[in-house]
Amino acid sequence: xxxxxxxxxxxxxxxxxxxxxxxxxxxxxxxxxxxxxxxxxxxxxxxxxxxxxxxxxxxxxxxxxxxxxxxxxxxxxxxxxxxxxxxxxxxxxxxxxxxxxxxxxxxxxxxxxxxxxxxxxxxxxxxxxxxxxxxxxxxxxxxxxxxxxxxxxxxxxxxxxxxxxxxxxxxxxxxxxxxxxxxxxxxxxxxxxxxxxxxxxxxxxxxxxxxxxxxxxxxxxxxxxxxxxxxxxxxxxxxxxxxxxxxxxxxxxxxxxxxxxxxxxxxxxxxxxxxxxxxxxxxxxxxxxxxxxxxxxxxxxxxxxxxxxxxxxxxxxxxxxxxxxxxxxxxxxxxxxxxxxxxxxxxxxxxxxxxxxxxxxxxxxxxxxxxxxxxxxxxxxxxxxxxxxxxxxxxxxxxxxxxxxxxxxxxxxxxxxxxxxxxxxxxxxxxxxxxxxxxxxxxxxxxxxxxxxxxxxxxxxxxxxxxxxxxxxxxxxxxxxxxxxxxxxxxxxxxxxxxxxxxxxxxxxxxxxxxxxxxxxxxxxxxxxxxxxxxxxxxxxxxxxxxxxxxxxxxxxxxxxxxxxxxxxxxxxxxxxxxx
Amino acid sequence: xxxxxxxxxxxxxxxxxxxxxxxxxxxxxxxxxxxxxxxxxxxxxxxxxxxxxxxxxxxxxxxxxxxxxxxxxxxxxxxxxxxxxxxxxxxxxxxxxxxxxxxxxxxxxxxxxxxxxxxxxxxxxxxxxxxxxxxxxxxxxxxxxxxxxxxxxxxxxxxxxxxxxxxxxxxx
Numbered sequence: 001x002x003x004x005x006x007x008x009x010x011x012x013x014x015x016x017x018x019x020x021x022x023x024x025x026x027x028x029x030x031x032x033x034x035x036x037x038x039x040x041x042x043x044x045x046x047x048x049x050x051x052x053x054x055x056x057x058x059x060x061x062x063x064x065x066x067x068x069x070x071x072x073x074x075x076x077x078x079x080x081x082x083x084x085x086x087x088x089x090x091x092x093x094x095x096x097x098x099x100x101x102x103x104x105x106x107x108x109x110x111x112x113x114x115x116x117x118x119x120x121x122x123x124x125x126x127x128x129x130x131x132x133x134x135x136x137x138x139x140x141x142x143x144x145x146x147x148x149x150x151x152x153x154x155x156x157x158x159x160x161x162x163x164x165x166x167x168x169x170x171x172x173x174x175x176x177x178x179x180x181x182x183x184x185x186x187x188x189x190x191x192x193x194x195x196x197x198x199x200x201x202x203x204x205x206x207x208x209x210x211x212x213x214x215x216x217x218x219x220x221x222x223x224x225x226x227x228x229x230x231x232x233x234x235x236x237x238x239x240x241x242x243x244x245x246x247x248x249x250x251x252x253x254x255x256x257x258x259x260x261x262x263x264x265x266x267x268x269x270x271x272x273x274x275x276x277x278x279x280x281x282x283x284x285x286x287x288x289x290x291x292x293x294x295x296x297x298x299x300x301x302x303x304x305x306x307x308x309x310x311x312x313x314x315x316x317x318x319x320x321x322x323x324x325x326x327x328x329x330x331x332x333x334x335x336x337x338x339x340x341x342x343x344x345x346x347x348x349x350x351x352x353x354x355x356x357x358x359x360x361x362x363x364x365x366x367x368x369x370x371x372x373x374x375x376x377x378x379x380x381x382x383x384x385x386x387x388x389x390x391x392x393x394x395x396x397x398x399x400x401x402x403x404x405x406x407x408x409x410x411x412x413x414x415x416x417x418x419x420x421x422x423x424x425x426x427x428x429x430x431x432x433x434x435x436x437x438x439x440x441x442x443x444x445x446x447x448x449x450x451x452x453x454x455x456x457x458x459x460x461x462x463x464x465x466x467x468x469x470x471x472x473x474x475x476x477x478x479x480x481x482x483x484x485x486x487x488x489x490x491x492x493x494x495x496x497x498x499x500x501x502x503x504x505x506x507x508x509x510x511x512x513x514x515x516x517x518x519x520x521x522x523x524x525x526x527x528x529x530x531x532x533x534x535x536x537x538x539x540x541x542x543x544x545x546x547x548x549x550x551x552x553x554x555x556x557x558x559x560x561x562x563x564x565x566x567x568x569x570x571x572x573x574x575x576x577x578x579x580x
Numbered sequence: 581x582x583x584x585x586x587x588x589x590x591x592x593x594x595x596x597x598x599x600x601x602x603x604x605x606x607x608x609x610x611x612x613x614x615x616x617x618x619x620x621x622x623x624x625x626x627x628x629x630x631x632x633x634x635x636x637x638x639x640x641x642x643x644x645x646x647x648x649x650x651x652x653x654x655x656x657x658x659x660x661x662x663x664x665x666x667x668x669x670x671x672x673x674x675x676x677x678x679x680x681x682x683x684x685x686x687x688x689x690x691x692x693x694x695x696x697x698x699x700x701x702x703x704x705x706x707x708x709x710x711x712x713x714x715x716x717x718x719x720x721x722x723x724x725x726x727x728x729x730x731x732x733x734x735x736x737x738x739x740x741x742x743x744x745x746x747x748x749x750x751x752x
Contacts, residue, residue: 068739068740068742069739072736072739072741102581138738138739140739141736141738142736146696146697146735146736148695148696148697148713149696149697149736149737149738186583187583188583188584188585188586189583189584189588190583191581191582191583191584192581192584193581230714231696231697231712231713231714231715232712232714232715235697235712258581259581262581262582263581268582269584270593270596271590271592271593271596272584272588272589272590273588273589273590273592274592274596274600295625296625296708296709296710297710297712297717298629298691298709298710298712298715298716298717299629299712299715299717300629301627302618302624302625302627305625306614306615306618309614310610310611310614313607313608313611314607314608314610314611315607317607317610318600318603318604318607321599321603321606321607322599322600322603325596325599325603326596329595329596377610381610381613381614382614382618382625383614383617383618383621383623383624383625385625385708386623386625386707386708386709387706387707387708388708389699389708389709389710389734390699390701390708390734390735391701391706391708391734455706456704456706457701457703457704457706457732459699459701459732459733459734460734461734461735461736461741462734462736462741462742463741463742464742464743465742467742467743467745469742469743470742470743470744470745471654471656471674471743471745472653472654472730472745472746472747473730473745474703474730474732474745475703475704475728475729475730476703476704476730476732477704530581530582533582534582538585538590542593547593547594547595548595549595551595552595552598552599555599556602559602559603559606562606563606566610570613570617573623574621574622574623576623576705576706576707576724577623577702577705577707577721577722577723577724577725578622578623578686578721578722578724579623579624579625579626579707579719579720579721579722580622580623580624580626580720
């Protein structure tokens with residue numbers, strides 16, 4: 001103990017405040033960095049959201065708003081701004097939050113953090129300019145930029161700059177955590193949320209290195225240093241980066257859900273060991289999903305494809321199934337300990353449904369799991385991919401995962417960053433209460449519209465599925481006009497949800513005076529679940545009346561649904577032409 | 581969010597144990613499905629690939645089309661080959677040629693691209709494969725339904741991508 005105290009005394013002092021609500025020591029430098037990255041993220045979300053609306057209104061065949069050139073440009077920019085810029089800026093904010101505030105620790109190298117931010121900002125800005133303005137030899141080549149489609153050299157350079165910036169930020173996370181440990185800022189093991197963020201950070205390191213393997217040669221190829229670049233090799237390298245990048249989002253999202261469960265109902269992991277193992281499964285096995293996008297490509301063997309889409313016996317999927325149980329179970333146990341023990345679902349009925357952090361988290365889990373997860377595993381199955389590759393079923397799947405799942409969870413967390421980190425009062429609370437529902441339901445409707453369209457053969461990234469200017473009419477059934485309209489209506493609702501989010505965030509942050517946070521919850525009154533949960537013992541959580549029975553029932557229902565969807569796809573495949 | 585207690589390495593509860601077991605069995609089943617179907621299913625993802633070059637492949641396809649040509653639609657030959665090897669390329673922004681196949685016969689479709697990557701999407705059957713330049717993908721296929729089919733490009737191939745559509749007929 002004396003050594004510990006001595007270490008603490010010798011540790012570098014930093015400008016900090018103590019948060020009156022969470023008792024965390026908040027490094028003021030880290031706070032500014034978190035704010036800056038979060039604001040950059042929201043700006044990207046705004047930009048990508050505007051593009052999203054215009055794209056959806058174009059694919060809604062009855063409206064067909066944009067001309068093809070602008071459609072493909074905005075589609076490229078939308079993919080990059082949302083999937084990369086919004087999510088990664090927010091994740092960097094999350095990594096800084098996890099490695100400083102949540103550990104009562106300091107930002108070790110703020111100058112490097114600023115350098116990282118500037119690189120990412122330049123990369124993000126540059127790629128938008130290159131894609132949106134036709135002067136750069138038409139760089140509207142989509143987020144995937146499949147060689148031999150050739151973008152302007154600046155296109156590849158902006159990817160590289162953004163990636164280098166991100167890599168610096170990720171390393172700063174590790175440095176912060178290591179120094180925090182050395183300076184005894186926290187005791188024992190990392191909190192689970194930070195452990196989850198660490199998983200995301202480790203995944204990010206090799207994801208970004210694989211990205212370098214794909215994009216540095218692409219850059220050199222675009223400036224004619226390398227004479228040729230094999231299309232299939234690029235596809236392999238790109239997806240070594242592209243899919244794992246989504247797994248980074250997955251790990252970060254799950255970590256944030258644990259945080260939201262703790263903030264809104266005081267949920268503590270029922271079994272830390274299980275939850276941590278689930279993160280470890282992500283770490284080791286999730287990259288065996290990188291061939292998802294190559295399943296109907298030439299040049300790769302059955303063994304290679306199957307192995308690299310199988311998540312190593314689906315152990316990474318097992319990780320997700322565990323989180324899908326352990327997060328709601330933690331919520332249920334926390335609720336039951338409070339006395340909500342009647343029947344199987346009283347804990348759920350009497351949950352704080354008006355609290356945006358709670359509703360956002362729950363909707364994020366439902367949309368991610370029931371729509372995103374089941375469709376993802378299905379279309380990622382080697383043979384089943386033949387009936388779905390590059391159809392609208394894909395965007396239907398990943399809008400459920402990264403928009404309904406990740407984005408909604410990030411939005412939900414943002415509501416608590418406003419009082420705790422920005423130290424501003426959340427305004428327009430009524431909007432905030434309804435926002436997760438509008439956004440979540442919109443995404444559900446949109447994803448459903450996309451999936452049904454895809455099942456009828458509508459392809460993704462396509463300006464005109466009616467083939468009005470084509471040589472021949474195409475054999476796409478007219479019913480897709482209906483499903484595409486459903487998609488459009490869902491998208492409009494989601495955009496309304498997005499606007500509600502923007503209004504709450506921007507009005508709260510940019511109007512109103514700085515105030516110290518005085519309560520944790522936004523609408524559910526003055527209680528502080530985080531502090532209250534600290535008083536709940538494991539003995540109490542283990543009592544019979546506190547067991548997560550309701551969650552177990554929900555989890556089994558989910559698995560039944562999963563099996564039904566999965567096997568109905570095999571049935572569908574078996575009715576197809578014979579190929580081999 | 582809070583630091584865990586000093587000893588967090590605890591046994592799983594009964595419900596947790598059951599859930600993990602059921603989920604793990606499901607994962608094993610998911611893993612088994614792909615190889616099982618590979619050996620037992622009557623349709624699978626083709627695995628044969630040859631190397632080629634766009635220039636070489638274009639000649640092969642054009643020669644083959646000329647040999648079995650039976651008609652022409654909008655400048656693209658309609659070709660009725662005997663069962664066996666057939667050849668098709670995609671290029672910005674057309675599929676070449678149009679095939680007239682026989683129901684129940686088996687063909688080995690050699691597929692490649694002359695420029696950028698294209699997506700071979702047979703509709704309304706909804707079978708999808710990639711056509712990648714320099715790779716000759718050999719797809720063994722037996723039509724089980726007859727009529728007129730479309731080959732849509734479903735991999736973005738620059739600004740007229742949405743006009744890239746070909747045809748395929750299957751006669752009884």
